[in-house]
Amino acid sequence: MWKGKTVAKQRLMQNVIQRLEKRFPGPHDVFIKQPFPLLIATILSQNTSDMNSRRAFHSLEAQYAITPGVLAYLSPEEIQPYIRIAGLYRIRSQRIVEVSKIILEQFQGNLWNILRLPLKDAREQLLKIPGIGPKTADILLAFIVKQPTMPIDTNIFRVALRIGIVNSRKYQLTQKALEELIPKKKMQTMHLLLIQHGREICKPRSPLCQQCPIDKYCDYPLKT
Numbered sequence: 001m002w003k004g005k006t007v008a009k010q011r012l013m014q015n016v017i018q019r020l021e022k023r024f025p026g027p028h029d030v031f032i033k034q035p036f037p038l039l040i041a042t043i044l045s046q047n048t049s050d051m052n053s054r055r056a057f058h059s060l061e062a063q064y065a066i067t068p069g070v071l072a073y074l075s076p077e078e079i080q081p082y083i084r085i086a087g088l089y090r091i092r093s094q095r096i097v098e099v100s101k102i103i104l105e106q107f108q109g110n111l112w113n114i115l116r117l118p119l120k121d122a123r124e125q126l127l128k129i130p131g132i133g134p135k136t137a138d139i140l141l142a143f144i145v146k147q148p149t150m151p152i153d154t155n156i157f158r159v160a161l162r163i164g165i166v167n168s169r170k171y172q173l174t175q176k177a178l179e180e181l182i183p184k185k186k187m188q189t190m191h192l193l194l195i196q197h198g199r200e201i202c203k204p205r206s207p208l209c210q211q212c213p214i215d216k217y218c219d220y221p222l223k224t
Contacts, residue, residue: 012217013113013181016163019213021192028189030055030143035111036103038144042136043095044086056086068109072100099131115145123145134171142191148184150175151191155198162202162220201218 031054032038040060045053057066059082064070071079076093083089083096103109108130114125117140126137138151150156152174160166165181166174182190201208202220209215 010181016214016217017186017190017193018184019122020197021189023213024165024193024196026189028192030139030192031058033144035115035144036109036142037061037183038067038140039111040066040071043092043131044083044141046092047088052085052087056083059083059085068100068104071096072104077175095131095152099129101189102129102131111140115140118147123149138175142188146180146188148187150178150187151183152178153195155202156191156194158204159194159198159202162207163214163218 030038030041034189037057038105040201041053041057044056048056049221060066060079063082064074064079072096076090076097079093079096082206083092086092101113107114115121115123117125122141122145123134123137126132126140128133135151141147142149142151152171157169157174157180160174160178161169165177168174178190179187197214199214207220209218209220212218
């Protein structure tokens with residue numbers, strides 16, 4: 001699977017895109033359009049469901065303005081009751097306060113100047129901020145300034161492995177493989193589609209192969 005020329009791989013990926021778009025009709029976008037709130041939402045989304053992370057974000061938003069100037073001056077304990085539903089609330093609250101202070105003190109509370117840099121430079125600057133890893137940086141770049149970059153999460157790793165795009169769980173290798181195959185205009189859409197497919201069908205255990213729209217391109221059923 002996935003051997004041959006790049007053109008053949010791209011054609012196969014086109015079929016995957018078409019099938020996933022049909023299976024999971026849009027809209028395909030994030031619900032937050034500003035960089036700092038999206039950063040906080042991403043912190044809340046790690047290792048939890050979309051429903052719980054959204055409830056935590058809206059609960060926090062209802063109590064405090066989601067700005068560095070407000071969150072930097074709160075204690076973790078003041079944040080915790082509102083994000084408890086997301087789980088790991090002690091760790092998350094600490095991270096939210098810390099990253100808010102850094103962005104306020106070092107960047108005057110404004111991430112736009114970083115995000116407007118060329119892609120490579122922007123990613124390097126974001127990764128210097130404690131609490132921002134590769135996935136979070138790429139989410140900001142992909143969904144706020146529409147850079148052609150593919151954020152990779154555990155669902156995307158799993159799908160990419162099962163259909164043979166990559167044979168490792170290294171972030172950069174998986175990202176590079178997908179970015180070479182997915183058209184730039186489809187990058188953000190495919191990030192969300194692959195996550196949805198991984199959560200609903202291509203599950204870690206007992207994947208629903210009989211319901212899978214891209215099973216014909218996947219070797220995984222042969223291994224079960």
